Amino acid sequence: MRDKRLEEMRQDYENIRIPEELRERVEAGIRQAKEEKQMKKKSKALVYTGRVAGGVVAAMLVITVMANSGAAIAHAMSKIPVIGAIAEVVTFREYESSEKNMEADIKIPEVSVKNEDGTVNEETTQKINKSIQEYTDEIIAQYEADVEAAGGEGHMDVELDYSVITDNDRLFSIRFDQLLVMASGTQMVKIYHIDKQTGEMINLAGLFKEGADYVTAVSENIKEQMREQMAADEMIAYWVDSEVPEWDFQSVNDDTTFYVNEAGKLMIVFDEYEVAPGYMGSVEFEIPTEVVEGLVQDGFLK
């Protein structure tokens, strides 16, 4: 069976040049998987997404404050007279560091939430600022650990900035954009939410009425969207109906990352690799409000 031509073929196969970069890429793959597994272990849903080899990484954090029932929340700068609470960014601190080729510039906003009568709502103000601080501390700690691990010889650039993305009758959301540049990294998204009414942190389940089966409704809609997109464009790929069913997207859960967009639609966010091959990056799905009609609490979605 081993004829000459097959031998030649084998020779050519063995001569396939191995790029110098290969080892590095293999290690990056191992690191990504490990980091992600580590993250999953933490009970707090900490998410960020990954871009490979020299990529630029954007991570995002949205903190949402829910207004007291019925009360309106408006941005302090708004001209519209408001009745109810006001949430605004009052100041920010900045963490700056530069060690040879490693730099960090992290802006840490301070939010103030006021009651209708103009007094500060201490509880919520503290909660939201504590949440922001925990998030930024984590980024700073990671940066400092990386600097130490690299002995100051690494290449890395971390920037964190913020903006108010939602400010309507019921929601006030601040989004954090993290820019992370290094030899290789993982792009992740972290979003957590605070219920101003109860002072508790809430997750996706907190948008819905108690006992409502939003999981099936939202998951099935996402799968439908995946199939439609894949059928329409062959460049698009998701892990759905694949050859390895155990890796397919199964369903959202109570802690799935989300935010409410400008149009008042529920947006579900997935990390890179979570529901699609890496080249798809971090992906988002807009859930039509009809899909969760009767399940969602009033005032969140339009």
Added chain:
Amino acid sequence: MRAEALQKKVEETVLDSYEAMYRLAYTYVRSEEDALDIVQESVYKAIKHSASIKQESYIKTWLWRIVMNTALDFIRKNQKEIAVEAFYENGKEDSYQDFDTIEALKVLTEKEKAVVVLRFFEDQKLSEIARALNENTNTVKTILYRSLKKLKLELTEGELSYEG
């Protein structure tokens, strides 16, 4: 076996065989850039899902399977970009590499390609290939003979056209 020990074993196997993983990926996509992407993603999947391996002795064949699936996924989504013409252009630039015989593999289906590469280039046993492809050994044998027949034809024609 505990999940952590299993993950460590997978990591060791990966570090041991990533060049072979790369070659297999390269056979499918014939582009360094793409093969690197496929290897990185395969490694990521392997470590991430290491807990799903049933037996330690299956790690290697399981890795083959991941590389193949990842490569096929990649090809399916990028069909336009991996046009044959583009491949020829790349081939000319990489003058240090002779593609003629590996190019012959293109007459094979993806499955046939995997069988030939694993059997003859990576010296895997038929039973191991069968496991990697999720087929029984007899089917793999049949695929192998069919592939060889196809390949010989292709090689012969190639040679004739060079001489002519």
